[in-house]
Amino acid sequence: MRGGGFGNRGGGRGPFGRGGPGGGHGGGRERKRMFEGGELRMVMLLLIEQEPRHGYDIIRELEARTGGAYAPSAGVIYPTLTLLEETGLVAAQASGAKKLYAITDEGQAELDKSRAEAEAALARLEALRKRGEAMDMGPVFRAMTNLKAVLQQKALDAGNKAQLLDVAEIIDEAARKIERL
Structure with a gap:
C-alpha cells in the first residue's frame, strides 16, 4: 500500500520521495506498512x-x-x-x-x-x-481528510498545470513548516 495513512514500509515513499521532504535515504524516518x-x-x-x-x-x-x-x-x-x-x-x-x-x-x-x-x-x-x-489526533486527522478531499477535487478540476504547481508548492511549504515544529 502506498501513500496515505500511517505505516508504509515501502521506503517511506510519498510526495517527497524516500525519507521525507529532505529526500534521499537519510534524515527521514521510514514508516512501516500497516499490513x-x-x-x-x-x-x-x-x-x-x-x-x-x-x-x-x-x-x-x-x-x-x-x-x-x-x-x-x-x-x-x-x-x-x-x-x-x-x-x-x-x-x-x-x-x-x-x-x-x-x-x-x-x-x-x-x-x-x-x-x-x-x-x-x-x-x-x-x-x-x-x-x-x-x-488527541482527531483535529489532525480531520484536517488531513479535508486536505485530501480538496486535493482530489482540484485534481479533477485541474485545467491548468500552473495551478497544480501552485498547489504542490503550498503543500511543500506546509510540510516544511510542520517539519520545523
Whole structure:
C-alpha cells in the first residue's frame, strides 16, 4: 500500500520521495506498512468471519479500529476481495448494487491457520487508535481528510498545470513548516 495513512514500509515513499521532504535515504524516518505480506487478506477474512460484509463495510471497520488514523482505499480492498473470491476463500452474493461477502469453508480453514497473525494485525490497529486518542489526533486527522478531499477535487478540476504547481508548492511549504515544529 502506498501513500496515505500511517505505516508504509515501502521506503517511506510519498510526495517527497524516500525519507521525507529532505529526500534521499537519510534524515527521514521510514514508516512501516500497516499490513505485511498476506496480513490484509487474513484480517479481511477475520472481519468477514464475524459477519458477512460489503467492501465499504470493511473499509469503515478498519478505519473505526484505528480511530480514523488509517482507512484502506477502495483500490486496495476491492481487488483483495476479488482475489479472495477467485481463490474460493469468500463467496459473494448480490445485495442490491453491492456484493455481500461471506467466508467459505476453504476461507475458514485458511483463516484458522493464520488466525494469530490476523489477530496480531488487528491488535496493531487498536494500538494505533489508542495512541491517537492519547495524543488527541482527531483535529489532525480531520484536517488531513479535508486536505485530501480538496486535493482530489482540484485534481479533477485541474485545467491548468500552473495551478497544480501552485498547489504542490503550498503543500511543500506546509510540510516544511510542520517539519520545523
